Amino acid sequence: MKNYLNETRGLSSWIFTLDHKRIGIMYLCIILFFFLVGGVFGLLVRLELLRPNNWLMSSQTYNEMFTLHGVIMIFLFVIPIIPSALGNFFVPLLIGARDVAFPRLNLFSVWLFGAGVLVVIASFSHPIDTGWTFYTPYSARTAAAVTILVGGIFLMGMSTILTALNFIVTIHRLRAPGMTWFRLPLFIWGIYATSIINIIATPVVGMTFILLVAERIFGIGFFDPAKGGDPLLFQHFFWFYSHPAVYVMILPAMGIISEIIPVFSRKPIFGYKAIAYSSLAIAFSGFLVWGHHMFVAGMSNAADIFFSFFTFSVAVPTGIKVFNWIATMYKGSIHLDTPMIYALTFIFSFIIGGLTGPFLGALATDVPLHDTYFVVAHFHYTMMGGTVMGLFAGLHYWYPKMTGKMLNEKTAKVAWALVFVGFFVTFFNMFILGMRGMPRRWATYPPRFQTEHIISTVGSWILAAGIVIMFYNFIRCLKKGEKAPPNPWGGRTLEWQVPSPPPTENFSEIPVITDWPYSYPKREE
Amino acid sequence: MNNVPMAFGAASHVATEVDNVFIFILVITAFFFVTTQGALIYFVIKYRHRKGQPDMATSSVITNRFLEGIWIGVPSLAVAAIFFYGYTVWENMRTVPKNAEEINVTARQWLYQFQYPDGRKSINEVRVPVGQAVKFNLTSADVLHGFYLPAFRIKQDAVPGRYTYVWLRAANPGSYDIFCTQYCGVGHSQMRAKLIVMPRAQYQQWYRQETASAEKVLPLADEGKAVVQRLGCLACHSTDGSVKVGPTWKNLYGSRVLLESGKTVTADDNYIRTKILDPAATTVKGFPKVMPTFKGIIKNNEITAVIAYIKSLK
Ligand SMILES: [Cu+2]
Numbered sequence: 001m002k003n004y005l006n007e008t009r010g011l012s013s014w015i016f017t018l019d020h021k022r023i024g025i026m027y028l029c030i031i032l033f034f035f036l037v038g039g040v041f042g043l044l045v046r047l048e049l050l051r052p053n054n055w056l057m058s059s060q061t062y063n064e065m066f067t068l069h070g071v072i073m074i075f076l077f078v079i080p081i082i083p084s085a086l087g088n089f090f091v092p093l094l095i096g097a098r099d100v101a102f103p104r105l106n107l108f109s110v111w112l113f114g115a116g117v118l119v120v121i122a123s124f125s126h127p128i129d130t131g132w133t134f135y136t137p138y139s140a141r142t143a144a145a146v147t148i149l150v151g152g153i154f155l156m157g158m159s160t161i162l163t164a165l166n167f168i169v170t171i172h173r174l175r176a177p178g179m180t181w182f183r184l185p186l187f188i189w190g191i192y193a194t195s196i197i198n199i200i201a202t203p204v205v206g207m208t209f210i211l212l213v214a215e216r217i218f219g220i221g222f223f224d225p226a227k228g229g230d231p232l233l234f235q236h237f238f239w240f241y242s243h244p245a246v247y248v249m250i251l252p253a254m255g256i257i258s259e260i261i262p263v264f265s266r267k268p269i270f271g272y273k274a275i276a277y278s279s280l281a282i283a284f285s286g287f288l289v290w291g292h293h294m295f296v297a298g299m300s301n302a303a304d305i306f307f308s309f310f311t312f313s314v315a316v317p318t319g320i321k322v323f324n325w326i327a328t329m330y331k332g333s334i335h336l337d338t339p340m341i342y343a344l345t346f347i348f349s350f351i352i353g354g355l356t357g358p359f360l361g362a363l364a365t366d367v368p369l370h371d372t373y374f375v376v377a378h379f380h381y382t383m384m385g386g387t388v389m390g391l392f393a394g395l396h397y398w399y400p401k402m403t404g405k406m407l408n409e410k411t412a413k414v415a416w417a418l419v420f421v422g423f424f425v426t427f428f429n430m431f432i433l434g435m436r437g438m439p440r441r442w443a444t445y446p447p448r449f450q451t452e453h454i455i456s457t458v459g460s461w462i463l464a465a466g467i468v469i470m471f472y473n474f475i476r477c478l479k480k481g482e483k484a485p486p487n488p489w490g491g492r493t494l495e496w497q498v499p500s501p502p503p504t505e506n507f508s509e510i511p512v513i514t515d516w517p518y519s520y521p522k523r524e525e
Numbered sequence: 526m527n528n529v530p531m532a533f534g535a536a537s538h539v540a541t542e543v544d545n546v547f548i549f550i551l552v553i554t555a556f557f558f559v560t561t562q563g564a565l566i567y568f569v570i571k572y573r574h575r576k577g578q579p580d581m582a583t584s585s586v587i588t589n590r591f592l593e594g595i596w597i598g599v600p601s602l603a604v605a606a607i608f609f610y611g612y613t614v615w616e617n618m619r620t621v622p623k624n625a626e627e628i629n630v631t632a633r634q635w636l637y638q639f640q641y642p643d644g645r646k647s648i649n650e651v652r653v654p655v656g657q658a659v660k661f662n663l664t665s666a667d668v669l670h671g672f673y674l675p676a677f678r679i680k681q682d683a684v685p686g687r688y689t690y691v692w693l694r695a696a697n698p699g700s701y702d703i704f705c706t707q708y709c710g711v712g713h714s715q716m717r718a719k720l721i722v723m724p725r726a727q728y729q730q731w732y733r734q735e736t737a738s739a740e741k742v743l744p745l746a747d748e749g750k751a752v753v754q755r756l757g758c759l760a761c762h763s764t765d766g767s768v769k770v771g772p773t774w775k776n777l778y779g780s781r782v783l784l785e786s787g788k789t790v791t792a793d794d795n796y797i798r799t800k801i802l803d804p805a806a807t808t809v810k811g812f813p814k815v816m817p818t819f820k821g822i823i824k825n826n827e828i829t830a831v832i833a834y835i836k837s838l839k
Contacts, residue, residue: 059713063713135668138708138709225684226685226686228802266580266581266582270588274588274593296671308612312604315600316600320596322561324593327589327592329568329572332572332584333574333579333583347565348565351565355557358554362546362608363612366611367615367678367679368675368678368679370680371680437675437676440706441714442714443714444715446717520582521581522585523579
């Protein structure tokens with residue numbers, strides 16, 4: 001049977017494709033590759049910290065390693081992966097459209113992204129050593145290739161903005177007849193909220209990078225106190241983008257979880273509207289809290305109080321989602337297939353990531369914990385335990401649809417067990433390290449912190465083993481996997497109503513929607 | 526020494542208060558942790574699909590106003606309480622006691638330089654007496670640094686071109702770590718200093734000896750006096766309360782200044798610094814805009830000295 005994979009062949013049929021599915025797959029391959037690269041840098045960082053004193057690499061090399069780990073993971077992986085890869089593939093399918101609103105723009109976006117990636121790679125000639133936050137004045141002075149690197153990220157940012165625009169128009173204009181806003185799958189709500197953030201916030205980081213480059217090349221002095229500039233201004237600009245970017249990273253993953261939990265519980269999602277609105281509420285209030293990264297940076301006391309207060313207002317809509325997912329499982333008929341296990345892992349670790357937030361949002365406790373391993377642990381619990389687990393859930397859930405093959409369930413579960421254990425061993429005791437006062441971004445450390453570091457490093461090996469097995473499974477099953485039926489999990493959203501893999505035009509006839517996608521029947525007791 | 530939760534021993538009253546906030550948050554979050562994870566695990570076990578059962582849920586409830594009200598209301602109250610408690614303790618952390626001794630700290634790649642009121646300097650080691658409130662005025666000579674005293678639960682970035690501060694009152698004699706938490710380049714993790722807390726009498730003896738045996742350095746305030754004489758500030762400013770072209774400096778430091786714009790500001794380190802470098806930025810009400818800028822003329826450490834001098838004019 002003809003499908004989007006075998007309809008046409010050859011490299012150029014991919015590079016010049018206008019098919020949102022192929023574009024999604026291209027994003028997926030590039031981005032997952034960089035996930036592995038970023039992971040290798042992370043492993044090297046952990047390996048160095050096995051011992052307190054530069055036993056493996058110099059401090060300079062270490063600084064480059066942790067910066068590359070951060071930059072790659074944030075800008076080349078966590079931010080783009082779900083919207084650009086899975087979003088491109090599934091947004092049109094989930095709303096009953098044949099493609100996104102502007103397929104050519106979509107192709108242009110993936111090219112821009114590719115160009116950005118090449119530029120970022122070029123910067124590795126003088127590996128950047130500023131940390132992924134590029135704080136001035138250091139970033140304005142270092143000899144590393146900061147200008148090139150932020151240039152690359154700038155291009156990727158443009159690609160993000162265009163993709164976001166494309167999704168917003170698509171979701172507004174191309175919904176199938178009868179697909180009202182409140183019949184949209186929640187994944188779409190997640191992507192929609194994300195796209196809004198991307199359009200508002202990404203230009204700000206773009207401008208910030210332009211200022212930084214101007215500072216480096218022309219020495220203008222926006223951020224240089226000797227010339228009347230202000231180093232804190234950079235932090236304000238940077239976090240004005242990068243705090244909302246945290247929600248860019250998490251909202252789409254939350255969307256995936258909202259799809260998977262009902263399917264594997266055979267039960268309608270609980271509190272649909274609350275989940276949809278809370279995505280928008282998070283997107284909105286996410287813009288009011290950037291200063292919580294700067295409580296000890298030298299802002300005025302009044303600003304500290306303001307930002308602390310609003311930070312707590314984000315906690316509530318986030319909590320609502322978690323409660324609603326759990327309530328969805330109540331009296332369900334729960335199936336523990338791999339996608340569901342990852343979704344449960346998401347909830348489990350995201351609760352820990354979320355509940356450690358108040359320690360950092362409260363002024364008194366943030367002062368000692370800021371810039372220590374407590375923060376490192378906290379954001380790995382939300383980003384890795386949250387977004388990445390959500391991504392793994394989504395990849396296992398949609399793999400049959402994207403490839404037409406089933407994954408090997410046994411291998412997938414072995415991989416999950418290693419990922420789960422490895423993740424907790426690596427990151428949990430970082431909370432303790434932070435409470436004991438270990439600063440982040442340290443290449444060397446007093447020996448009293450070594451025990452925790454050894455545990456973390458061993459954990460990182462377990463985690464890596466799990467991920468290797470998972471990718472082995474992904475690659476092997478492309479050929480060896482059983483053929484996937486159109487709807488292996490019993491999902492009710494539209495992508496499951498078409499063959500696996502879907503034909504190029506998605507739907508031979510545009511479906512007419514009469515119900516929301518979560519209407520699972522109830523069994524009378 | 527190793528008391529939970531911050532696991533490295535609280536070295537001051539403020540540190541204990543911070544730990545109490547930590548415990549408070551821990552208790553609240555533990556409640557949410559247990560209820561949510563408990564429900565999650567319980568539901569997975571209880572409602573797991575079993576072979577031979579019809580594969581359908583036994584409920585199709587999709588909303589429940591009451592429940593949703595509870596899980597909006599209860600967390601809202603909880604976070605409000607956390608915010609408020611965290612804020613009150615932090616207020617103490619930011620409010621320096623009146624009688625605090627001041628020590629100037631200049632962070633630079635990759636060391637901390639301390640300067641005592643008598644003008645003496647030391648590197649990577651600073652001594653304070655037990656029970657005495659000490660304020661550290663921080664600034665940086667190059668990039669950002671993070672002045673962090675884990676045992677005292679205090680931390681503040683040192684920013685070039687700006688003054689920030691922390692204060693502490695040590696409860697026990699001992700030697701405590703000072704770290705750098707703001708990434709600052711190759712030597713970042715080696716940027717460690719020591720705070721040595723001494724019994725009061727011993728400290729005073731040590732201080733007198735050091736002052737006497739140190740090479741003749743001017744106390745900071747005296748150095749500042751020399752600077753203002755050299756730069757001609759005293760043509761326009763008096764130190765005895767009389768008004769010349771500009772306002773007097775007597776009792777200026779820490780007072781509230783009414784500006785032409787109608788706002789009032791506190792005359793603190795940053796205010797004086799800006800006044801010297803960029804006098805047009807603000808104007809004191811009732812005075813002409815004639816003060817010249819000293820940018821490019823006055824050095825950074827001289828500004829610090831001038832501030833110390835103005836402070837001494839009580
Ligand atoms: Cu430093």
